[in-house]
Amino acid sequence: MRKPIAIFCTCLAGAVIPAWAGGQALEQGRTIATTGVEGAAACTSCHGANGAGNAAAGFPRLAGLGAGYLAKQLDDMAAGVRPSAVMQPTAKALTPAQRRDVAAYYASLPSPYPEAAAPKADQATPSNRGEWLAIRGDWLNGVPACNQCHGPNGVGVGDAFPALLGQSKAYLAAQLQAWQQGRRSPLPLGLMPAVASRLTAADIDAVSTYYSGLAQSAAEQPDQGGKP
Amino acid sequence: MNHSPRMSISFGARMARCAMLGGLLLALAQACLAADKAAPTFEPPAETDIPDDEFGKVVRQGMRIFVNTPAEAGAFIGNNLNCASCHLDAGRRPKSAPLWAAYVLYPAYRSKNGHVNTLAERLQGCFKYSMNGKAPDAQDPIMVALQTYMYWLARGAPTGVKLAGQGYPKLPEPPRPADYVRGQAVYAQNCALCHGENGGGQKTAKGQWVFPALWGPDSFNWGAGMHQISNAASFIKHNMPLGQDGLLSDQEAWDVAYYMNAHERPQDPRFNGNVEQTRDKYHAKDSLYGHTVNGKVLGAESVPAGGKLRAKSP
Numbered sequence: 001m002r003k004p005i006a007i008f009c010t011c012l013a014g015a016v017i018p019a020w021a022g023g024q025a026l027e028q029g030r031t032i033a034t035t036g037v038e039g040a041a042a043c044t045s046c047h048g049a050n051g052a053g054n055a056a057a058g059f060p061r062l063a064g065l066g067a068g069y070l071a072k073q074l075d076d077m078a079a080g081v082r083p084s085a086v087m088q089p090t091a092k093a094l095t096p097a098q099r100r101d102v103a104a105y106y107a108s109l110p111s112p113y114p115e116a117a118a119p120k121a122d123q124a125t126p127s128n129r130g131e132w133l134a135i136r137g138d139w140l141n142g143v144p145a146c147n148q149c150h151g152p153n154g155v156g157v158g159d160a161f162p163a164l165l166g167q168s169k170a171y172l173a174a175q176l177q178a179w180q181q182g183r184r185s186p187l188p189l190g191l192m193p194a195v196a197s198r199l200t201a202a203d204i205d206a207v208s209t210y211y212s213g214l215a216q217s218a219a220e221q222p223d224q225g226g227k228p
Numbered sequence: 229m230n231h232s233p234r235m236s237i238s239f240g241a242r243m244a245r246c247a248m249l250g251g252l253l254l255a256l257a258q259a260c261l262a263a264d265k266a267a268p269t270f271e272p273p274a275e276t277d278i279p280d281d282e283f284g285k286v287v288r289q290g291m292r293i294f295v296n297t298p299a300e301a302g303a304f305i306g307n308n309l310n311c312a313s314c315h316l317d318a319g320r321r322p323k324s325a326p327l328w329a330a331y332v333l334y335p336a337y338r339s340k341n342g343h344v345n346t347l348a349e350r351l352q353g354c355f356k357y358s359m360n361g362k363a364p365d366a367q368d369p370i371m372v373a374l375q376t377y378m379y380w381l382a383r384g385a386p387t388g389v390k391l392a393g394q395g396y397p398k399l400p401e402p403p404r405p406a407d408y409v410r411g412q413a414v415y416a417q418n419c420a421l422c423h424g425e426n427g428g429g430q431k432t433a434k435g436q437w438v439f440p441a442l443w444g445p446d447s448f449n450w451g452a453g454m455h456q457i458s459n460a461a462s463f464i465k466h467n468m469p470l471g472q473d474g475l476l477s478d479q480e481a482w483d484v485a486y487y488m489n490a491h492e493r494p495q496d497p498r499f500n501g502n503v504e505q506t507r508d509k510y511h512a513k514d515s516l517y518g519h520t521v522n523g524k525v526l527g528a529e530s531v532p533a534g535g536k537l538r539a540k541s542p
Contacts, residue, residue: 064433111433115432115433115434115436118436120292120295120296120299121295121296121310121312121318122288122291122292122295122296122318126274126275126276127276136317136318137317139316139317139320139321142471142473143471144316144470144471148438148470149422149438149439149470151432151436151438152432152436152438155432155433155434156432156433157430157431157432157438157439158430160421160422188421189418189421189469189472189475190472190475191469191470191471191472194471194472195471
């Protein structure tokens with residue numbers, strides 16, 4: 001009768017260990033986020049206690065973004081592919097494993113903005129350039145609608161398409177300009193350099209204004225998600 | 229009367245001018261003939277031109293159905309695709325089977341069903357096959373609205389003329405026959421990011437569809453035009469990845485179209501219970517239906533056509 005017990009124990013271990021290991025990574029990520037490591041200040045000191053970011057300072061929202069996306073940004077900032085005077089030393093101070101842990105931690109946090117019913121593709125107003133770009137794009141110039149990849153209201157999709165909702169105007173505009181100027185990785189698939197290169201300065205202003213405005217109206221809703 | 233200096237030029241000079249003019253006219257005529265051979269271009273009216281009247285209301289309703297199909301026409305839609313999933317930019321984009329180019333080519337004889345199809349019947353086919361659903365009656369308000377939107381987009385286009393960018397322009401045959409293994413590699417590198425490793429598409433965390441399913445139970449069925457490898461290859465080549473059309477070579481587009489359509493999907497609504505017979509009757513070319521891929525006959529294990537609509541009906 002020992003065999004079934006051994007099998008049971010093996011199954012139990014197989015079921016429990018990955019979850020425990022995942023939990024450990026999240027716990028380590030949380031520690032890095034809240035206390036920092038040598039050479040890297042706590043993420044929360046700039047990105048907020050719940051990872052919602054700081055719009056006034058242009059520090060981006062991290063909560064609920066894809067783990068793969070966040071880890072890649074840290075790698076890119078450490079390597080200087082995504083130049084950032086503030087973030088490069090911080091990212092460099094983290095080991096690759098720590099970057100993954102802290103990325104997994106922020107990916108696990110709830111979005112600070114509820115995923116509300118979004119305007120559909122037929123509800124954009126042509127005269128509102130930012131809304132039009134977000135919902136309909138500018139296909140005559142080869143620009144798909146932002147929401148076609150980033151989801152309705154730019155809530156973010158999966159691991160690779162980060163939320164635009166909840167990012168500040170300054171941050172969004174700076175990223176689009178960085179892609180135009182080759183200061184952000186073209187990965188994946190060169191999607192964002194292709195899109196950004198077809199936007200005018202006025203387009204960037206309009207679409208960044210649109211998404212940052214959505215965040216403001218979402219934050220004013222009474223049933224907000226992970227706000228402290 | 230104005231007396232221009234030209235009136236006093238010599239006869240010889242006049243002759244020379246006539247010769248030059250003749251040459252110019254000839255060149256112009258040749259240019260016109262060449263232009264005739266090429267399909268004329270057409271630009272649909274801007275969205276802002278939709279009139280603010282009773283007619284315009286129905287144009288807008290058609291547009292709404294087109295870009296937001298499951299919500300606006302749910303009673304007839306079995307999957308989670310939008311019309312605009314395959315007809316990009318709300319049916320405006322050239323080489324993405326634009327509506328304005330389709331509108332002026334109907335009624336038309338179609339070998340698919342062996343008779344002249346009205347535009348309404350053609351649209352009913354979209355519901356039945358591409359949307360894995362069921363066809364609304366020709367007089368249904370949904371059908372009226374879709375045709376009104378198409379008519380409005382085609383305003384001013386010549387009737388019965390193939391316009392530039394119509395349909396999915398045929399891609400040249402690939403240098404090497406389309407191949408599953410190469411297609412799989414193309415898919416992993418260029419498509420899986422959005423459509424998922426298993427072709428099932430992607431939703432938001434709360435379950436709103438963003439990237440359509442390319443195969444499997446949530447996609448178009450075995451009767452849809454996009455299951456034909458040549459159609460899919462052209463759509464992919466000219467439109468995918470979004471904003472990066474032209475990234476793939478013709479060969480890569482053929483290979484990945486083959487790979488996409490070498491997977492199981494909902495049954496062909498014309499299925500008579502026998503895969504071989506259905507294959508021979510409806511899938512004689514350009515289709516992998518009824519062929520063996522990875523040890524399985526495609527179509528043999530299809531879920532029945534109808535998708536969500538089947539679950540709803542008793």
